[in-house]
Amino acid sequence: MSAVLDHPGDHAHGHAHDHPSGWRRWLYATNHKDIGTMYLWFSFAMLLVGGVNALLLRTELFQPGLQILRPEFFNQLTTMHGLIMVFGAVMPAFVGFANWQVPLMIGASDMAFARLNNFSFWLLPVAASLLIVSYFVPGGATAAGWTLYAPLSVQMGPGMDLAILALHLMGASSIMGSINIITTILNMRAPGMPLMKMPMFCWTWLITAYLLLAVMPVLAGAVTMVLTDRHFGTSFFNAAGGGDPVMYQHIFWFFGHPEVYIMILPAFGIISEVIPTFARKPLFGYSSMVYATASIAILSMIVWAHHMFTTGMPVTGQLFFMYATMLIAVPTGVKIFNWVATMWRGSMTFETPMLFAVGFIFVFAIGGFTGLIMAVAPLDIQIHDTYYIVAHFHYVLVAGSLFALFSGTYYWIPKWTGHMYDERLGKWHFWASMITFNITFFPMHFLGLAGMPRRYADYPMQFADFNAVVTIGAFGFGLSQLIFLWMVIRCIKGGAKASDRVWENAHGLEWTVPSPAPFHTFETPPVVK
Amino acid sequence: MKPKRMADALAVAVLGGWASIAAAIGDMPGGPKVNQLNLTAPVTRIAEEQHWIHWFVMWICVAIFVAVFGVMFYAVWKHRKSRGHAPASFHESTAVEIAWTVVPFLIIVGMAIPATRMVVEQKDTANADLTVKATGYQWKWGYDYLKGDGEGISFLSMLSTPRDQIEDRNYPDAKARREQNPTYLMEVDNPLVVPVNRKVRVVITANDVIHAWYMPALGVKQDAIPGFVRDTWFKAEKTGVFRGQCAELCGKDHAFMPIVVDVRTEADYLKWVEEKKKEMLARTDDPTREWQLADLNARGEKVYAANCVACHQANGKGVTGSFPALDGSKVVLGKSQAQLDVVLHGRPGTAMAPFRQLSDVELAAVVTYTRNAWGNKASDNVVQPSEVTAARR
Numbered sequence: 001m002s003a004v005l006d007h008p009g010d011h012a013h014g015h016a017h018d019h020p021s022g023w024r025r026w027l028y029a030t031n032h033k034d035i036g037t038m039y040l041w042f043s044f045a046m047l048l049v050g051g052v053n054a055l056l057l058r059t060e061l062f063q064p065g066l067q068i069l070r071p072e073f074f075n076q077l078t079t080m081h082g083l084i085m086v087f088g089a090v091m092p093a094f095v096g097f098a099n100w101q102v103p104l105m106i107g108a109s110d111m112a113f114a115r116l117n118n119f120s121f122w123l124l125p126v127a128a129s130l131l132i133v134s135y136f137v138p139g140g141a142t143a144a145g146w147t148l149y150a151p152l153s154v155q156m157g158p159g160m161d162l163a164i165l166a167l168h169l170m171g172a173s174s175i176m177g178s179i180n181i182i183t184t185i186l187n188m189r190a191p192g193m194p195l196m197k198m199p200m201f202c203w204t205w206l207i208t209a210y211l212l213l214a215v216m217p218v219l220a221g222a223v224t225m226v227l228t229d230r231h232f233g234t235s236f237f238n239a240a241g242g243g244d245p246v247m248y249q250h251i252f253w254f255f256g257h258p259e260v261y262i263m264i265l266p267a268f269g270i271i272s273e274v275i276p277t278f279a280r281k282p283l284f285g286y287s288s289m290v291y292a293t294a295s296i297a298i299l300s301m302i303v304w305a306h307h308m309f310t311t312g313m314p315v316t317g318q319l320f321f322m323y324a325t326m327l328i329a330v331p332t333g334v335k336i337f338n339w340v341a342t343m344w345r346g347s348m349t350f351e352t353p354m355l356f357a358v359g360f361i362f363v364f365a366i367g368g369f370t371g372l373i374m375a376v377a378p379l380d381i382q383i384h385d386t387y388y389i390v391a392h393f394h395y396v397l398v399a400g401s402l403f404a405l406f407s408g409t410y411y412w413i414p415k416w417t418g419h420m421y422d423e424r425l426g427k428w429h430f431w432a433s434m435i436t437f438n439i440t441f442f443p444m445h446f447l448g449l450a451g452m453p454r455r456y457a458d459y460p461m462q463f464a465d466f467n468a469v470v471t472i473g474a475f476g477f478g479l480s481q482l483i484f485l486w487m488v489i490r491c492i493k494g495g496a497k498a499s500d501r502v503w504e505n506a507h508g509l510e511w512t513v514p515s516p517a518p519f520h521t522f523e524t525p526p527v528v529k
Numbered sequence: 530m531k532p533k534r535m536a537d538a539l540a541v542a543v544l545g546g547w548a549s550i551a552a553a554i555g556d557m558p559g560g561p562k563v564n565q566l567n568l569t570a571p572v573t574r575i576a577e578e579q580h581w582i583h584w585f586v587m588w589i590c591v592a593i594f595v596a597v598f599g600v601m602f603y604a605v606w607k608h609r610k611s612r613g614h615a616p617a618s619f620h621e622s623t624a625v626e627i628a629w630t631v632v633p634f635l636i637i638v639g640m641a642i643p644a645t646r647m648v649v650e651q652k653d654t655a656n657a658d659l660t661v662k663a664t665g666y667q668w669k670w671g672y673d674y675l676k677g678d679g680e681g682i683s684f685l686s687m688l689s690t691p692r693d694q695i696e697d698r699n700y701p702d703a704k705a706r707r708e709q710n711p712t713y714l715m716e717v718d719n720p721l722v723v724p725v726n727r728k729v730r731v732v733i734t735a736n737d738v739i740h741a742w743y744m745p746a747l748g749v750k751q752d753a754i755p756g757f758v759r760d761t762w763f764k765a766e767k768t769g770v771f772r773g774q775c776a777e778l779c780g781k782d783h784a785f786m787p788i789v790v791d792v793r794t795e796a797d798y799l800k801w802v803e804e805k806k807k808e809m810l811a812r813t814d815d816p817t818r819e820w821q822l823a824d825l826n827a828r829g830e831k832v833y834a835a836n837c838v839a840c841h842q843a844n845g846k847g848v849t850g851s852f853p854a855l856d857g858s859k860v861v862l863g864k865s866q867a868q869l870d871v872v873l874h875g876r877p878g879t880a881m882a883p884f885r886q887l888s889d890v891e892l893a894a895v896v897t898y899t900r901n902a903w904g905n906k907a908s909d910n911v912v913q914p915s916e917v918t919a920a921r922r
């Protein structure tokens with residue numbers, strides 16, 4: 001309410017008042033563009049931190065034997081790599097995109113709740129600090145795997161408590177962010193824009209935000225139960241006190257499976273924006289895309305126990321979760337077919353956003369197929385908890401979410417900075433990432449089929465060659481991301497002036513405002529015809 | 530060229546002449562092959578069916594992949610602006626959209642039918658010839674023969690690869706040693722011995738955290754859940770030694786608790802049962818007898834090396850921040866009753882698990898050992914097995 005009352009005042013004082021400078025501009029930020037920028041920088045910083053964790057553990061795995069790390073520290077690294085990448089890098093990056101793009105794409109002047117927006121961002125650096133500080137407490141960071149399975153997580157030292165607290169903060173941040181995004185999309189669309197004419201990115205985020213609202217509280221519940229089991233004498237997950245360790249897994253994966261769609265649906269949205277632009281042709285099957293996204297979201301809530309085929313479920317349980325999981329392949333297939341049909345008989349050009357989008361479809365499909373293979377419960381018995389699953393989820397999360405984030409960054413960065421990025425650097429970044437990604441993760445399929453369990457600090461000699469290849473690939477992939485950083489810095493500092501439309505066939509309200517997008521846009525709502 | 534040779538060639542090409550460690554050592558008998566590309570060679574029907582369904586599902590996926598990306602790359606090649614291709618404007622087609630929803634659905638039904646039959650088969654643990662209990666401990670396995678020939682046999686099974694092959698930081702020649710060991714990390718002191726062509730039901734549980742009993746060649750993986758029993762089964766159709774590992778993250782030495790199953794002919798199996806029973810009889814200790822300090826110490830050192838050394842270390846100093854030192858510990862130097870309490874019941878909420886599964890003599894010996902080893906000189910320095918018997922009550 002007060003935001004509305006303040007508004008005439010702003011105009012009376014001119015713009016100096018709502019243009020704070022220096023550190024105040026960022027700490028007190030209520031502008032969706034500033035907050036979006038902070039989200040994006042934060043998530044990139046976390047990507048580098050999580051990446052360093054990964055490279056450390058890959059260094060240990062370069063050869064058999066224990067050369068540089070003790071196994072307990074190795075476990076801390078695998079755990080923190082997962083937590084930081086999921087909660088610190090991928091999720092905030094998509095919220096950053098939502099902050100920048102949703103108001104611009106629906107013609108809103110800002111997010112619905114500007115101060116809530118500020119709060120939900122500033123919780124994240126606090127949570128990240130807790131995670132990083134946890135390395136330095138007695139016993140080190142939590143080493144129970146990012147899934148924090150009880151009772152192993154109950155055994156951990158104080159690092160585990162810090163991780164629980166960090167998860168609570170990040171969960172609260174996500175919930176607030178979701179409320180904001182839902183309210184903005186439902187209430188602040190420009191006149192003449194019904195839901196079924198909304199850009200696909202906004203649709204995917206709307207559905208994602210509902211998923212977040214549904215499952216983040218479940219995660220909070222799971223980790224709170226671990227906390228009380230650890231310190232307050234409860235026995236939720238302790239059989240001796242009448243609890244059940246497997247119940248933790250059910251609760252965790254009830255959150256955890258929708259979570260993987262939380263990390264991929266906005267990526268689908270970005271790809272659905274990029275491909276029509278560079279194919280110079282409208283998106284094929286808009287409404288079936290919306291329905292497919294909604295079906296994926298609904299199905300994602302009823303498949304969680306496919307992460308638990310080896311816990312010893314009854315036959316009916318295994319069959320139900322196998323069928324439901326295989327069913328997800330149908331709407332996912334629809335999306336891929338629609339993208340290919342959008343490209344079909346288009347007039348394509350391959351600037352970096354399009355390269356990453358086509359690369360995304362290609363590698364994401366591989367991850368989708370290995371997902372289908374693992375959904376087959378009797379076969380999953382062999383490959384569950386081996387490197388096969390590590391390969392699978394990196395194909396969907398790195399080649400999926402991360403490549404889509406890169407695609408979106410190249411696509412919209414001219415609008416954000418007002419400068420064109422260096423196309424040569426972009427192409428280098430794409431090809432280096434694509435090649436090293438596959439060198440890193442493709443051999444993991446073989447390791448998994450051959451039976452190498454995941455989260456192993458040391459392994460039999462027979463696995464040595466593939467592990468060496470994987471480590472070399474991992475360093476290549478990590479270094480390739482420095483090209484991206486360099487591209488972004490150069491693009492902020494200068495470069496060719498970007499036009500308002502930027503791309504020849506770009507459609508949507510965000511391309512009607514100047515580049516760079518001014519601090520305030522759409523103060524009077526545009527009318528969509 | 531065979532796929533394996535191709536993989537070797539690829540590895541060499543990528544690494545540019547870097548000598549392949551794996552090729553130098555050769556395949557592991559009963560374990561993974563050098564640069565193995567597919568599932569482990571099956572020795573049960575279940576594992577064979579897993580191979581079959583893997584190929585079945587994978588070829589379907591490969592066919593769809595080639596078709597879809599054939600179309601996509603054709604478009605990428607032909608329908609580009611630089612070739613002067615003008616964009617079409619179509620953006621929907623109900624018929625096509627229904628087709629590519631229904632056809633994938635039917636393909637999935639086709640995959641689910643054989644899979645359903647296999648799930649039912651895998652879960653059928655009835656009518657077993659032999660029932661064995663496997664218990665996961667941090668970080669070893671315990672086996673108890675519950676029913677069938679060999680009933681009553683019970684032993685622990687732990688990694689037999691010495692630490693001087695594993696830890697390069699403490700043993701400079703570890704690399705040279707492990708490169709002589711083709712079964713590195715997948716060998717144990719006491720394998721699980723079972724008869725060939727008999728249905729073996731494995732009842733699985735855990736003592737501390739969740740572990741998983743994973744035997745690729747047998748097509749079996751089952752989580753071991755503390756406080757609950759789950760079961761699985763296998764019927765090995767070949768004799769030989771087969772190797773697997775723990776598959777669920779269980780803490781520090783997760784990578785160091787392998788599983789070895791030794792499948793023998795019926796006659797050899799019965800012979801082994803005979804020997805094992807004699808051996809167990811000979812080893813039975815009388816917990817009521819008074820033991821001498823020297824005997825307890827000697828026995829305790831062995832128990833310590835098998836159960837305690839992974840965390841508390843050979844020098845009793847533990848690992849700062851993770852595992853407390855026993856050398857100079859107040860508990861070890863204090864009243865024996867308090868120390869027995871910790872050893873018997875563990876410390877809930879820490880990595881210190883209960884060790885009730887050890888015998889009274891073993892517990893008395895290991896407690897006595899810690900009270901006299903390193904710099905420790907506890908006043909109450911001899912703990913008799915009878916005291917453990919009393920403390921258990």
